[in-house]
Amino acid sequence: MSTLTKISTIYFSPSSTTKKIAEKIASYFEGSVEIHDLLMYEDDGEIKEFGDFDIVVVGMPVFAGRIPEIARKKLENFKGVDVPAIAFVNKGNANLGDALLELTDILKENGFNVVGAGEFISQHSIFTEVAKGRPDEKDLERINEFAVKCKSKIEDHVKCDVEVPGNKPYCEYKVVPFKAVCDESLCTFCYDCVSVCPHDAISDDDPVLTDHEKCDGCSACVFICPEDARSFNSEIFNQTEPVFVEKFSKRQEPEFYF
Numbered sequence: 001m002s003t004l005t006k007i008s009t010i011y012f013s014p015s016s017t018t019k020k021i022a023e024k025i026a027s028y029f030e031g032s033v034e035i036h037d038l039l040m041y042e043d044d045g046e047i048k049e050f051g052d053f054d055i056v057v058v059g060m061p062v063f064a065g066r067i068p069e070i071a072r073k074k075l076e077n078f079k080g081v082d083v084p085a086i087a088f089v090n091k092g093n094a095n096l097g098d099a100l101l102e103l104t105d106i107l108k109e110n111g112f113n114v115v116g117a118g119e120f121i122s123q124h125s126i127f128t129e130v131a132k133g134r135p136d137e138k139d140l141e142r143i144n145e146f147a148v149k150c151k152s153k154i155e156d157h158v159k160c161d162v163e164v165p166g167n168k169p170y171c172e173y174k175v176v177p178f179k180a181v182c183d184e185s186l187c188t189f190c191y192d193c194v195s196v197c198p199h200d201a202i203s204d205d206d207p208v209l210t211d212h213e214k215c216d217g218c219s220a221c222v223f224i225c226p227e228d229a230r231s232f233n234s235e236i237f238n239q240t241e242p243v244f245v246e247k248f249s250k251r252q253e254p255e256f257y258f
Helices: 015-025 069-075 097-107 135-154 191-198 221-223 236-248
Strands: 006-011 032-037 048-050 052-062 078-080 084-091 113-121 255-257
Touching: 006 015, 015 084, 015 135, 015 255, 052 078, 052 097, 052 113, 069 097, 084 097, 084 135, 097 113, 113 135, 135 255, 191 221
Parallel strands: 006 032, 006 052, 048 078, 052 084, 084 113
Antiparallel strands: 113 255
């Protein structure tokens, strides 16, 4: 694709798996790379517009059947007239809900030509025994298959109308009861968790303290902590974990929509 000048990855990836999938898909295209990490993106209301010779890869995790509310608001600032877009959601082997429909709707409403949509599986970010170690080699083969198909459609300049599963109105946002806590005996006060939290829920003065009214359980602070000081170790988590693991232990596979 010699005419392609830029490929942009747009993702919200608290545990880094959505980011890795976006990067993997983007690697199949030639051109300069631009990264939009919505976890760190400051939403100042400025509109980012894409144009000719652009392509975007947009990835979101699934939070209780929706894409994260904070990520949705930020994504609405990205627009492009007939710019090819590859959309995918990344779920923890649990329910897809309306997340993929929500994502493709936003992209279509903002002018993008969604050439392909996918749902991929990764290790669950809260209940990490679910889909442990995924995406695995079999998943990577499916990601390859998806990327190649999308690339072919872009090269053929196909105008698409991708249909994906989901319902309208979308399911309501749910308040996740699992909040990250910090083991003060392990914390070295590196402040990595403070810098990565998209909700400013962790105190600048004392990173051991978390405002659970602001926290949505995204897991970014848990995965960035170099000392494993942060976790979802609470009574409600410990009660729910074995039930959730049993319910969603059966392997699910990626699905594609073109």
